[in-house]
Amino acid sequence: MQRDATIQKAHGSGGHYTHDLIRNLFGRYFDNAPLKQYGDSAVLDKLQGRLVFTTDSHVVKPLFFPGGDIGKLAVTGTVNDLAVAGAKPLWLSCGMIIEEGFSIATLEQIVKSMRQAADSAGVYIVTGDTKVVGHGEADGIYISTAGVGELPEGLDLTPEKIAPGDCVLVSGFIGDHEAAIIKARHSFKMEMEIESDCAAVHELTARLVSNIPSLRIMRDPTRGGLATTLNEFVFERPFGIRIFEDRIPVRDVVKGICEPLGYEPWYLANEGKIVVITGRDEAQKVLDILQEHPLGRDAVLIGEVVAEPRGRVLLHTLIGTDRILDMLSGTMLPRIC
Amino acid sequence: MQRDATIQKAHGSGGHYTHDLIRNLFGRYFDNAPLKQYGDSAVLDKLQGRLVFTTDSHVVKPLFFPGGDIGKLAVTGTVNDLAVAGAKPLWLSCGMIIEEGFSIATLEQIVKSMRQAADSAGVYIVTGDTKVVGHGEADGIYISTAGVGELPEGLDLTPEKIAPGDCVLVSGFIGDHEAAIIKARHSFKMEMEIESDCAAVHELTARLVSNIPSLRIMRDPTRGGLATTLNEFVFERPFGIRIFEDRIPVRDVVKGICEPLGYEPWYLANEGKIVVITGRDEAQKVLDILQEHPLGRDAVLIGEVVAEPRGRVLLHTLIGTDRILDMLSGTMLPRIC
Numbered sequence: 001m002q003r004d005a006t007i008q009k010a011h012g013s014g015g016h017y018t019h020d021l022i023r024n025l026f027g028r029y030f031d032n033a034p035l036k037q038y039g040d041s042a043v044l045d046k047l048q049g050r051l052v053f054t055t056d057s058h059v060v061k062p063l064f065f066p067g068g069d070i071g072k073l074a075v076t077g078t079v080n081d082l083a084v085a086g087a088k089p090l091w092l093s094c095g096m097i098i099e100e101g102f103s104i105a106t107l108e109q110i111v112k113s114m115r116q117a118a119d120s121a122g123v124y125i126v127t128g129d130t131k132v133v134g135h136g137e138a139d140g141i142y143i144s145t146a147g148v149g150e151l152p153e154g155l156d157l158t159p160e161k162i163a164p165g166d167c168v169l170v171s172g173f174i175g176d177h178e179a180a181i182i183k184a185r186h187s188f189k190m191e192m193e194i195e196s197d198c199a200a201v202h203e204l205t206a207r208l209v210s211n212i213p214s215l216r217i218m219r220d221p222t223r224g225g226l227a228t229t230l231n232e233f234v235f236e237r238p239f240g241i242r243i244f245e246d247r248i249p250v251r252d253v254v255k256g257i258c259e260p261l262g263y264e265p266w267y268l269a270n271e272g273k274i275v276v277i278t279g280r281d282e283a284q285k286v287l288d289i290l291q292e293h294p295l296g297r298d299a300v301l302i303g304e305v306v307a308e309p310r311g312r313v314l315l316h317t318l319i320g321t322d323r324i325l326d327m328l329s330g331t332m333l334p335r336i337c
Numbered sequence: 338m339q340r341d342a343t344i345q346k347a348h349g350s351g352g353h354y355t356h357d358l359i360r361n362l363f364g365r366y367f368d369n370a371p372l373k374q375y376g377d378s379a380v381l382d383k384l385q386g387r388l389v390f391t392t393d394s395h396v397v398k399p400l401f402f403p404g405g406d407i408g409k410l411a412v413t414g415t416v417n418d419l420a421v422a423g424a425k426p427l428w429l430s431c432g433m434i435i436e437e438g439f440s441i442a443t444l445e446q447i448v449k450s451m452r453q454a455a456d457s458a459g460v461y462i463v464t465g466d467t468k469v470v471g472h473g474e475a476d477g478i479y480i481s482t483a484g485v486g487e488l489p490e491g492l493d494l495t496p497e498k499i500a501p502g503d504c505v506l507v508s509g510f511i512g513d514h515e516a517a518i519i520k521a522r523h524s525f526k527m528e529m530e531i532e533s534d535c536a537a538v539h540e541l542t543a544r545l546v547s548n549i550p551s552l553r554i555m556r557d558p559t560r561g562g563l564a565t566t567l568n569e570f571v572f573e574r575p576f577g578i579r580i581f582e583d584r585i586p587v588r589d590v591v592k593g594i595c596e597p598l599g600y601e602p603w604y605l606a607n608e609g610k611i612v613v614i615t616g617r618d619e620a621q622k623v624l625d626i627l628q629e630h631p632l633g634r635d636a637v638l639i640g641e642v643v644a645e646p647r648g649r650v651l652l653h654t655l656i657g658t659d660r661i662l663d664m665l666s667g668t669m670l671p672r673i674c
Contacts, residue, residue, distance in 0.1 A: 008668070009668040009671040010666075010667050010668040012560075012671060013560060013561060013665055013667070013668045013669060013671070014559065014560025014561030014562075014565055014606070014665060015560075015561045015565055015604075015664045015665025015666055015667070016663075016664050016665065016666045016667075017667075018560070018561070019569075019572075019664060037495075038569070039422060039556075040391060040418040040421065040422070040556065040557070041389050041390060041391030041418045041419055041422045041424070041484075041486075042389065042390050042391070043387060043388075043389050043422060043488060044387060044388040044389065044390055045387060045388065046384065046386065046387050046388070047383065047384055047388060049383065050380060050381060050382060050383050051380075051381040051382065051383070051384060051388070051485065052378050052379065052380050052381065053378060053379050053381055053428055053430060053463060053464055053483075053485055054377060054378030054379070054430065054464050055430035055431070055432045055464055055465060055466050055481070055483055056432065056466045057432035057433065057434050057466050057467075057468045057481055058468070059434060059468045059470050059474075081377040081378045082378055084377065084378075085376060085377070085378045085380060087378070091390055093390060093391065093392035093483045094392070095392045095393065095394035095432075095481040095483070096394065097394050097396060097434070097479055097481075126390060127390055127391050127392055128392060129392050129393045129394050129481075130394075131394045131395070131396045131479075131672075131674075132671065133396050133476065133479075133671070133672060134476075134671065134672075136473060137396075137475065137476040138474065138475055138476075138479075139470065139471075139474040139475075142434055142468075142470075142475075142479070144392070144394055144432040144434075144466075144481030144483075146390075146392055146430045146432070146481075146483030147378075148388065148390055148485060149378075151380060158374075219376075219377065220377070222351065223349075223350060223351025223352075223355070224350060224351030224352045224355070225351075228351055228352055232356075232375075235356075267352075269351070326353075327352045327353050327356060328350055328351060328352025328353065329347075329352055329353045330347050330350070330352070330353075330354075331345070331346040331347040331350045332350060334346045334349060334350070334469065334470070334471065335468075335470060335471075337468075
């Protein structure tokens with residue numbers, strides 16, 4: 001594997017070059033027994049619990065940004081989708097679409113980062129596929145990951161159990177990921193640094209699953225941000241959610257990035273945060289559990305489930321009014337994840 | 338959902354447009370209970386057997402070709418990877434990367450085709466993700482599918498059991514898929530028609546798994562063709578494979594497409610064929626089982642496992658010589674699947 005070389009169409013042909021790429025790059029870094037069967041699929045263990053299955057395609061631009069890169073994002077994004085469903089993340093697949101001429105050294109950096117992220121999350125990348133498209137038919141590299149996890153016996157996290165009086169919590173500062181991407185894409189004259197929050201939240205979710213019987217639902221507020229995630233919770237449901245602007249944790253640097261663009265931080269994507277709805281009696285316990293963990297240190301209770309208005313999210317603003325917070329409408333920044 | 342409209346960046350934003358696309362297009366066509374939980378992951382049943390996991394990214398050009406389209410290919414390709422591992426294909430994920438400006442009517446055709454292919458294969462598309470990239474950042478649409486299947490108790494299809502004397506069989510005419518793509522991409526002056534063999538082979542593989550105790554290994558010879566698949570079987574193994582040119586089933590039209598391009602049919606991709614290695618005593622039974630099924634009607638025994646040369650595939654040619662058949666080297670046609 002020549003590291004000063006670039007990806008050629010032959011790397012996607014299925015022949016010698018593909019074989020070399022698989023054995024000497026993916027095999028070497030991802031390095032685990034099911035992958036090294038080198039079949040077109042991975043034969044894995046029998047699961048004890050119910051199976052949870054998810055997928056994400058990643059097209060983030062730039063490929064490397066403060067706090068992460070497309071590889072780390074691809075792994076943590078898929079791990080997080082499994083984790084917030086209450087599952088223990090186990091195995092990931094990795095499908096790469098690479099533009100001809102892409103640097104193999106850069107690909108190696110990305111693959112290395114995927115392995116590190118997989119190690120942190122306790123998962124294995126067990127199967128994959130590589131396609132090469134021509135110049136101008138992709139923008140460098142796109143990575144699609146799918147993930148399989150196992151649900152603990154008896155766990156049932158569904159919106160059906162949510163009821164007025166329940167509490168809404170968030171595990172920390174919102175908007176960091178998208179703000180970091182915006183800053184990396186545009187040349188902001190700003191001294192303050194901002195890093196993506198890109199991280200696997202499986203430890204937070206596992207602790208909540210084990211300790212909070214009244215846990216209703218968890219979700220990672222990625223594209224569309226906190227506001228869109230809350231709207232998904234209430235969509236066509238017989239309750240609403242009311243959150244308090246003065247409680248929502250937003251860093252000054254994120255506010256500073258939002259302001260000139262007319263963005264609101266609750267529409268910015270996060271990649272290492274969770275939103276949790278829980279019974280009121282256990283809200284403090286949830287807060288304690290989250291705050292004990294480095295990724296939940298800045299967790300806060302931001303609002304509550306209300307009987308009216310049904311299907312709506314209300315923002316209680318700093319000036320004391322309630323306004324309806326809709327899902328994200330139209331586009332903000334494309335290719336943030 | 339306006340069907341005369343095109344995909345906008347907002348369809349990938351995670352907000353209203355994405356929500357609309359998921360509920361009114363993917364939800365409507367894929368239509369199954371786990372998908373309609375509309376979480377970021379699908380909660381599925383407990384499996385009885387061992388889990389098999391696979392993924393493929395699809396970048397085929399053109400998107401529609403004789404015998405199939407990118408949607409059908411994405412589903413059958415992933416189903417087949419599970420099937421040849423001996424697994425019962427169960428659930429698929431679907432990650433789409435769509436270029437801004439792509440026709441929603443065309444997307445609907447593709448999604449409809451995916452559903453039909455899923456129905457034929459007895460699988461459900463239970464979870465997905467959609468990303469939109471700018472003009473010139475993709476070529477229409479790329480689809481990454483991952484699949485989960487269940488392995489029957491006690492089944493162990495690994496190259497370790499392959500031994501000299503075993504027989505090598507193929508389920509029908511080779512090269513049809515890639516020949517159809519070549520013909521669709523170039524303007525061949527040729528009256529004969531050729532269709533891709535794109536089909537799910539799960540019924541063939543299930544019958545072999547149930548009835549052939551000496552079944553060693555199965556594989557679908559996609560990119561790199563029959564020659565590359567056979568080379569993967571022998572790679573670093575203490576045996577070789579010898580196949581006979583006069584037994585390999587190749588249609589005249591495929592030969593006619595290969596000849597002016599200098600291609601050999603055993604390097605052409607197939608999307609509905611299987612290669613099988615089995616104990617000699619059961620070779621006839623394998624042939625009978627394959628030939629009973631429409632997809633295996635033209636199955637033949639093409640060769641045998643030999644003690645020497647180790648790690649090599651030999652082609653016994655029409656003129657009576659033996660030549661080494663290597664993996665595909667370099668590129669043939671890119672973006673065939």
